[in-house]
Amino acid sequence: MRNDRRAGTAATRRARRPTLIQIRFRRPMHGYSGRVSDRRRMRSKRAATPAPRLRARPAASAAVPRHAPARAAPAEGRPMDTRHAPESGAPDAPLPAHPPVSHEPENPYRIFDLAKEASVAKLTSGLSPASLRLALSDWLIHLAAAPGKRAELATLAMKHATLLAEYLFEAATGRTPALPAQPSPGDRRFRASAWQFEPYRFWHQSFLLAEQWWRAATRDVPGVSPHHEDVVAFSARQLLDMLAPANYVATNPEVAQRTALTGGANLVQGAWNYLDDIRRLLTKQPPAGAEHFEVGKNLATTPGRVVFRNHLIELLQYGPTTADVYAEPVLIVPAWIMKYYILDLSAHNSLIRYLVGAGHTVFCVSWRNVDASDRDLGLDDYRRLGVMDALDTIGKIVPGAKVHATGYCLGGTLLSIAAAAMANAGDERLASVTLLAAQTDFTEPGELQLFIDDSEIYFLESMMWERGFLGAHQMAGSFQLLMSNDLIWSRVIHDYLLGKRTPMIDLMAWNADSTRMPYRMHSEYLRHLFLDNDLATNRYVIGGQTVSVHNIRAPFFVVGTEHDHIAPWRSVYKIHYLTDSDVTFVLTAGGHNAGIVSEPGHPKRHYRMKVTAADAPNISPDEWLAGATDFEGSWWPAWHAWLARHSGAQRVAPPPLGKPGARALGDAPGTYVFQK
Secondary structure, eight states: OHHHHHHHTHHHHHHTOOOHHHHHTTSSSTTOOOOOHHHHHHHHHHHSSOOOOBOOOOOTTOOOOTTSOOOOOOOSOOOOOGGGOOSSSSOOOOOOOSOOOOSSOSSTTHHHHHHHHHHHHHHHTTOOHHHHHHHHHHHHHHHHTOHHHHHHHHHHHHHHHHHHHHHHHHHHTTOOOOOSOOOOTTOOTTOSGGGGSTTHHHHHHHHHHHHHHHHHHTSOOTTOOHHHHHHHHHHHHHHHHHHOGGGSTTTOHHHHHHHHHHTTHHHHHHHHHHHHHHHHHHTTOOOTTGGGOOBTTTBSOOOEEEEEEOSSEEEEEEOOOSSSBOSSOEEEEOOSSBOGGGGSOSGGGOHHHHHHHTTOOEEEEEEOOOOGGGTTOOHHHHIIIIIIHHHHHHHHHSTTOOEEEEEETHHHHHHHHHHHHHHHTTOOOEEEEEEESOOSOOSSOGGGGGGOSHHHHHHHHHHHHHHSEEOHHHHHHHHHHHTHIIIIIHHIIIIIISOOOOOOOHHHHHHTSBOOEEHHHHHHIIIIIIITOTTTTTOOEETTEEOOGGGOOSOEEEEEETTOSSSOHHHHGGGGGTOSSOEEEEEESSOTTTTTSOOTTOTTOEEEEEEEOTTSBOOOHHHHHHHSEEEESOSHHHHHHHHHHTSOSSOBOOOOSSBTTBOOOEETTOSGGGOO
């Protein structure tokens, strides 16, 4: 069925083939005019619940259409750069084929635009004022032209006023009034018993009703584009979160009680906490308490060796703890937004240590923390110098063995691209593919899409043009805004108003150890994947050829997490619509990080799991949820059992740590993990 659809649209794809002039201006440079993100959002809504179809394998001769609209093939002839030479004795890695991202724009007048945008970006943490103004204008114009919507909001305001008046009357007459509004299940701001006494009860009820009104005001305004609607609703939510009565001494009963009890000492201590945090921020020191966690001492302590190093990665091989091991090694490709050791935290919750103890030979990529000189490293350089160089090194240490490839977050997306390119080339070195909280289809990428449109990306590119990279604090700030109640305002209350300190744990210490991302790579990632969704639509180009996840024949093990605000599980689930392989999908409790770091014995953990065969009809995420089996505990043992089933029956002696051509260069965790 898929082949019929591909053949039926071949003429359309040929008609959309870009000209050389169009290709030139599709480079991820300033001046790029991508497809309008709002049109992409409208397409995503139509594609959100595809009709069921049989996941039949295409014929052996079927190939991904090479006439699909594509980005330009990489240009040849870039001069040799010895920074990219590997240090393991392997042949020199070829350099990025594309030209560097020039620090000088082609049009000299454009430098004024870029410099201005870069200056503004420093004040807004990379958020585009133009994008916000466009969204607000769209919302206001259409709201002004919608008398029915305005009447609906006026009626709702009158209803809320009536509820509050009735509440005040009952409270004044000594009765216990019914609550006009209830906080959402995840809202912990008003859970303390002190909020049930007046006037605090009235204040938080008034606030919750105001939240309800603004939620209605920013949604379902006729004519507003979906993206602009999301941006306006998000902006209103940020403003309301800031104005919540829990954030102020006079309107927070817990703070008022503690202030009275301590004679104001909590506010003095909170001021010292604030000044200490500012000092640490300005001097680029980790947050308070992080000094108790050190990489190589009580973090990332699983024994191993560095068996390969090039300009971008160190490849770590971990020492065996069992007499024999599975013949197929495991390669882990983590995200490069943060350090790899989220998968090797403390000894009790290290996924890498768990796999080694279960009899697997584990390799893990540790990414270099790039600087301004790496501005022209692209996404394909991460594929070649990261995934492919790692596979080549493993082939020297474990000759002839297929590899269980595992990717986490961005690393999973990169692994999917690499596996698709390997399928194009007939490279069959992968025994399986595991994706942990990783997206391959970006039609519904979650709340991160709030920061992704042409205006936002141009703004980010202007900032990166000046510096050569995206700083760690810019990405961290975006993630904090997505969960401002939990990551910003709860800390303000706890650390500054109550005068306490949030206890530091290993996961929080890792979260503070952030990294930078090079200009070209981040621009390509945002444009090709988030904005244009090239991988899911068979438009992603490697070596002049389009690649497709459909061509991957290895079985998939895919993990989504219930409360993931970075890679929502329904978005991760879309891998079912892109592949012709068996897919074992797991939905686990927790968020983007805590749901993956979910060791056996962790309290309050559960997961759902269901296998979808290659020839089974597609079902929606909600249908999958209704039919999946629920299990208590960690999903790690289920993954280990799945890896064992897809490994050879015969276990073998552990391979050496390094080998001629892949000599050991030092002990794990290596050197790149310490770069700041």
